[in-house]
Amino acid sequence: MKTRVSCFFLLVFFFVQMVKGEDADLWQLHASDISAPYVGAPMANGGIGILPWKEPFSVRQVILNHVFDTDGPQGVSRVLKGINPFLLSMDVDGKKVDSECVANWSQYVDMKEATHNSSFQIIGKADINYSICALRNMPYAGLIRVNVKVLSDMSLKVAARMDVPQEYSQSTQRFRKMRADATQMYMLQSYATSTHRQQEVSASSAFIFDEDKATEVLYDEMDKEIFFTMKLRKGDSLSFALIGSVCSTRDFSDPYNEAERQVIYAIHEGTDALMVAHCRLWNELWESDILIEGDDEAQRVVRFALFNLYSSCREGSRLSISPMGLSSQGYNGHIFWDSELWMFPPMLMLNKGIAKSMIDYRIDRLVPARKKAMAYGYKGAMFPWESDDYGEESTPTFALTGPLEHHVTADISIACWNYYCLTRDEQWLRTKAFPLMKEVADFWASRVERNDDGSYSIRNVVGADEYANGIDDNAFTNAAVIRALEYACEAATICNEPVPEIWKEISRNICILRFKDGVTREHATYDGEMIKQADVNLLGYPLYFITDAKAQKKDMEYYADRIDPQNGPAMSYSIFCVQYARMGDVKRAYEMFCRCYQPNLRAPFGVLAETATSDNPYFMTGAGGLLQAVINGFCGLQITDSGIVQLPSSLPEHWKKVIVKGIGPEKKAYVRENR
Structure with missing residues (x-):
């Protein structure tokens, strides 16, 4: 020995x-x-x-x-x-x-x-x-x-x-x-x-x-x-x-x-x-980390969020992260949109190996996604709302999210495109990602319905706001589909593959509804009721579909107080934080930052629960949102077609500096200081 x-x-x-x-x-x-x-x-x-x-x-x-x-x-x-x-x-x-x-x-x-x-x-x-x-x-x-x-x-x-x-x-x-x-x-x-x-x-x-x-x-x-x-x-x-x-x-x-x-x-x-x-x-x-000077509580909470995401996955595993990670059997350990929309973005910035494993998980399960599309009368590939190791639909049958929450199929394609934008790996795009993105685009081309005026609708869905079941023209679903189709067109061009004209036509003509005062309407019959979580506001970030600051602010002011304060999940307010920080509204950005974690902390270590009233930590989805609030909001980082850029943004008044280090393939450090 x-x-x-x-x-x-x-x-x-x-x-x-x-x-x-x-x-x-x-x-x-x-x-x-x-x-x-x-x-x-x-x-x-x-x-x-x-x-x-x-x-x-x-x-x-x-x-x-x-x-x-x-x-x-x-x-x-x-x-x-x-x-x-x-x-x-x-x-x-x-x-x-x-x-x-x-x-x-x-x-x-x-x-x-x-x-x-x-x-x-x-x-x-x-x-x-x-x-x-x-x-x-x-x-x-x-x-x-x-x-x-x-x-x-x-x-x-x-x-x-x-x-x-x-x-x-x-x-x-x-x-x-x-x-x-x-x-x-x-x-x-x-x-x-x-x-x-x-x-x-x-x-x-x-x-x-x-x-x-x-x-x-x-x-x-x-x-x-x-x-x-x-x-x-x-x-x-x-x-x-x-x-x-x-x-x-x-x-x-x-x-x-x-x-x-x-x-x-x-x-x-x-x-x-x-x-x-x-x-x-x-x-x-830890070569990739987030350093916050001037707020020790925020430093520990944010680092703990990153610690838990790092703990939940590993490079080369070809596995993704469930909402509760490896902390419990919560949500049966299934993989949801939480993976692509909330946890994947910070991992993509900070650990390319883990991010690739999360995308590999979906690529490996393209065949069962094709079978699901066929089983429901569609073309292409339709990914399950809840996926287990087989990649088949695993949602409990009493939940309408299983048969109707289809935006996950668009979310996965968007994640593939963002991975390409960060890595510029054209061989991977051609051999791995584009076949998936093409199948997703074909699914949506068969899923939309053409209206008499030439516009397209997506009917009978559950959106990000899961309190609304079987609704038409959900804002987030429709905008995510637009982005998935646009990115499929761009990927096809890079891969020297034909670009079906129908992809372009649908992406230019999907309905995004608005109230008379210009506020984006969550869905065709939405009339101001309580919502479970951010839906419309995802169009400002991370979809970048609504880019005008005044329009984003108008949507945020309308929906922020309509989120269920007791049972709404932690990550919604991180979306508001990102947008307010980029607008320079420091007070509102910090308020939203605090709301995306403080009510959900559980003693004594500050383990993060899903909601203000639940007891099901650690909630990895909330960790992903919290990290995006700092990385994409206060530090202003954004993945674009040309790679990572740092947009103007503002820090809370008492924060001296934020450093996000180990970003991207070059392991760069980005700094935002309070002057």
Whole structure:
């Protein structure tokens, strides 16, 4: 086994501390009252999500990325909880360590190192601290590192077990002793089959000790746990770790042995090497970051939003991000328009690899989108409102969004075009994006209806405002279709492909309705009622369909207070923030910025919920909107046909400076200062 600590690792550790420097507090989110209201902050790596909680060593669940079963015998698909191999417990002098016997409890999330850290004192016996992370270098594995400082003589028992969630119908567990290259290993393994679609999931876990502290690990057949015991004296210290891996048949043909291999690899690497690799990859991610001078709260909230998006996806995965990421089973883990309209734009600016994975997800599912269009009597490709791993419609049947919310098909094409505009990758456009954009344009050409006056309408849809079902000529849907058709025409020209005249004709003649006073009308029968979220205002940004500042302002003044203040999702107000910031209306821009996150923060870490009244964090869609408010609003960045430009915009009066660094392929930094 490799030596656990070396001079090299210590140098790396001190270097990381120096990098943090004086702004360490801006990288950390703290909790200090174990009895206060608590919502956990997930730790994820794009493969699995781990949810720590406040009780000593508590991990409530593990979420698997894009591993689906159904929510019932004839139910829709739902992302699976994984077997949880991260359940540690500790007994001191025969008494279980729980919330009742600890003092000086505190936790903090370290965003720079992507760790969730806890510390407490077992009264009169020991000081304990431990750290949980989802390893960025091992996307199916997590690591818990524990340090014990003994205050008085005591006996210690540490156990680890696994939890198999209820959505599995069969499970087996075994304990293995094995020796590999002179290293004695003790592993706990569990294997289960999901109830309905027969997804097979396996987890393995093992303790890792320093070489000079290696101890025998035993198995308790009754409690189904591995454990070790020690007698410790005052002044002693002990460090150990628990490594766990969770694999499924979605990603491996043999998840059972793969989970075991990953644990064996981790044992031989050692915890220091694992953490060095983990931190190196996170340092690479943080080369693209947002710096806000003059508002520490905004800095932490915005960085936490970026941290959660980085945690939810990874370059090369060809997967996208669901509204709740890897924090929970919220929205069944499906992929919505949230991905393309809200999360993709900041990822495209800050991390091209993650953005490409999100687009790859849709490109890989073009075939089922063609089948859906055919099934509903249309041509081309019609993407599902809620997509699971198969790329088929996964919306619960009671929701009209599934059969009627079609704008997602336009949103995906727009995202493809924006990726091209940033990268200028013509080969990718020709071979990957344009085939999708063409199918989308063909779908809309078959979906619109021509009116007697030569205009075109899109009837019987659900728009971005999901309180309005089965309406005609929804403003956002129609404008998104115009943009998708225009971009398809431009892409065809670049690729030397024919441009059907019907695409041009439809794009020039789709209806955008207005009231008599010039305010854009949300749909044909809209008459001022409450709306769920921004719809018309998306025409000013991000569609750039309404470019006149006076017209944008008129629309914003009309719709801002019509958004449901209790159940409207977080991201709507970010759209208002972008437009007001670009207009130079600092007061209104900052008001909208605050409204897009402050009512939705949950103690103690500021985890973002979807609405002011919901309890379903972390809401990745809201994170995407919050980042756009800063990147595209206060900093003024915009992707155009010629690449990134920085438009005039204004900062809140108390902000000194915003720096958005690591932008685009050249990793440029853009600055906006208050003069």
